[in-house]
Amino acid sequence: DTGISQDPRHKITKRGQNVTFRCDPISEHNRLYWYRQTLGQGPEFLTYFQNEAQLEKSRLLSDRFSAERPKGSFSTLEIQRTEQGDSAMYLCASSLGGTGSNQPQHFGDGTRLSIL
Amino acid sequence: GQNIDQPTEMTATEGAIVQINCTYQTSGFNGLFWYQQHAGEAPTFLSYNVLDGLEEKGRFSSFLSRSKGYSYLLLKELQMKDSASYLCAVGRGSYIPTFGRGTSLIVHP
Numbered sequence: 001d002t003g004i005s006q007d008p009r010h011k012i013t014k015r016g017q018n019v020t021f022r023c024d025p026i027s028e029h030n031r032l033y034w035y036r037q038t039l040g041q042g043p044e045f046l047t048y049f050q051n052e053a054q055l056e057k058s059r060l061l062s063d064r065f066s067a068e069r070p071k072g073s074f075s076t077l078e079i080q081r082t083e084q085g086d087s088a089m090y091l092c093a094s095s096l097g098g099t100g101s102n103q104p105q106h107f108g109d110g111t112r113l114s115i116l
Numbered sequence: 117g118q119n120i121d122q123p124t125e126m127t128a129t130e131g132a133i134v135q136i137n138c139t140y141q142t143s144g145f146n147g148l149f150w151y152q153q154h155a156g157e158a159p160t161f162l163s164y165n166v167l168d169g170l171e172e173k174g175r176f177s178s179f180l181s182r183s184k185g186y187s188y189l190l191l192k193e194l195q196m197k198d199s200a201s202y203l204c205a206v207g208r209g210s211y212i213p214t215f216g217r218g219t220s221l222i223v224h225p
Contacts, residue, residue, distance in 0.1 A: 108158060
């Protein structure tokens with residue numbers, strides 16, 4: 001048990017549908033990250049929150065992707081009009097952070113998305 | 117931008133020592149992480165280096181040379197359960213680690 005939960009664990013959907021994933025981080029962690037990982041690759045950064053503020057988004061993230069962390073606790077990642085290339089493992093990670101601080105990230109088990 | 121390079125795959129024998137190298141080019145470097153990831157599982161934190169030198173933690177050690185943009189992870193007394201992917205991740209100014217592709221380590225009897 002990593003302390004971070006992601007839901008669902010698996011999602012299979014048809015191309016063009018919208019999907020939403022949820023992440024519940026470790027409760028005292030103020031930083032939350034979303035990554036995408038495909039087979040044989042390392043996690044690829046998507047977006048990052050400090051508390052409820054979304055501080056950075058990858059330039060690779062298209063307009064079809066949106067993330068929220070409304071109360072600085074759980075987060076959701078939505079993909080609209082899914083495409084074949086969106087098939088991947090979506091990982092959530094959280095960490096403690098403050099000015100000048102670099103803390104290790106704790107990862108959830110991920111949501112595996114398969115686009116038919 | 118960042119460029120992180122590590123070998124794709126390595127094999128080693130149970131009980132042996134293996135060194136996994138990682139080279140990087142980045143701006144605003146503020147530390148280097150190593151993670152272990154078993155197939156189908158989440159990455160788990162192994163080590164963090166921000167200063168030059170060797171950090172030892174049980175069977176695992178990690179080394180950093182900032183001037184050379186180079187790190188390695190050293191695994192001693194290899195066990196079968198050490199078969200996994202080892203991810204090098206470079207921290208930068210905004211404290212968002214960027215991951216390399218990972219090195220798949222296969223430990224055989």
